[in-house]
Amino acid sequence: MISIVYFPKIGAPQLNLPFSALRSALADREGLVWVALEEPDEEEITRVMVNQFHFHPLAVEDCQSDGYQTPKLDDYGEYLFLVVQSVTSGGLLEGDTTRELNIFLGDHYLVSSSLRKVTAVEKLRKRLERDERIYQNGSDFLCHALLDQVVDEFIPHIDQLEEEIDFLEEAVLSNPDPQTLQRILRLKRYSMNLRRVISPQREVINRLCRDDFPMIDPHSQMYFRDVYDHLVRIFDMLDGIRDMTTSALEVYLNATSLRLNEVMKALTIVSTIFLPLSFVAGVYGMNFHYMPELGWRWGYPLVWLVFVLIAIGMLGYFRKRRWF
Structure with missing residues (x-):
């Protein structure tokens, strides 16, 4: 135009x-x-x-x-x-x-x-x-x-x-x-x-x-x-x-890197807590006939008590070190 x-x-x-x-x-x-x-x-x-x-x-x-x-x-x-x-x-x-x-x-x-x-x-x-x-x-x-x-x-x-x-x-x-x-x-x-x-x-x-x-x-x-x-x-x-x-x-x-670090920190804490729990469960999951704890009446509740104490103890340690 x-x-x-x-x-x-x-x-x-x-x-x-x-x-x-x-x-x-x-x-x-x-x-x-x-x-x-x-x-x-x-x-x-x-x-x-x-x-x-x-x-x-x-x-x-x-x-x-x-x-x-x-x-x-x-x-x-x-x-x-x-x-x-x-x-x-x-x-x-x-x-x-x-x-x-x-x-x-x-x-x-x-x-x-x-x-x-x-x-x-x-x-x-x-x-x-x-x-x-x-x-x-x-x-x-x-x-x-x-x-x-x-x-x-x-x-x-x-x-x-x-x-x-x-x-x-x-x-x-x-x-x-x-x-x-x-x-x-x-x-x-x-x-x-x-x-x-x-x-x-x-x-x-x-x-x-x-x-x-x-x-x-x-x-x-x-x-x-x-x-x-x-x-x-x-x-x-x-x-x-x-x-x-x-x-x-x-x-x-x-x-985004910080958010990824927070996620990795949470996953690491969970993995670290379950590491000793898996060890205890693995020990008592072995199929040996002569294990004295297997015959205890309160053996199973005691293992769970150990699980809870380990988890609480590790969380308290992590909190004291300011890891989360």
Whole structure:
């Protein structure tokens, strides 16, 4: 689907510009054009990126790739090509952690493309209807608003991770079952995937706020720097979550080992108590004819009394040594 928004220098914004009017809108160097391709097919990508904007074939190829791409920034002279990753709405419950968003930034236009739906694009489109600053300050500020929306969507997922790790820290102490281990490993894998995305994405934003690009106004660089600061804070929070997840995993392993030791201790005590009892029973179970105790009237009750005294004596000894 192709969505075109046109902000002329003079006049009302056109939030649903037809594709046939795109060429004339781009001819207005004083205006601003945003072309958003959401879940496009090859024909739509060719119509916009190749026939209309004449983007570099390598950049177009990246937009058509459905595999994971590391966030990057390529300078093609007349425009910048950015690859960023936006977090999915399902978060921890989703199989895929992020979705790719490709951005072309020119001096008076912005082209965004994603093979799967990215919620940040739709949210920014709604913001345009009530916040004029986004499009009145040029394409670089519009690009900043889109990147800022992408980064802001990481925050709820970080909060979700922190709530999950708080729950798991209590669970590993109260009930360290296999389901708890699976949740710990899933949380660790998800946080590592986010960290793998945030690290290169942070460097992309760092270049936007430090390098000298003709399509980025120096006044707008401070806004990109604010996005960079958010990414740094998110990266630090992910580092903390990773450490807490590792600690929770160690606590789980120690707790399960402790429970196993308690079980082994109980079984050892039972086995140790029955060892002398088995010895006494084995002695009087021998089939010798001349055993004086076999003819005693109170021999059988006496053996049971010996059994009970041995068991009580050994339990008292174990308790005195604090073995249980």
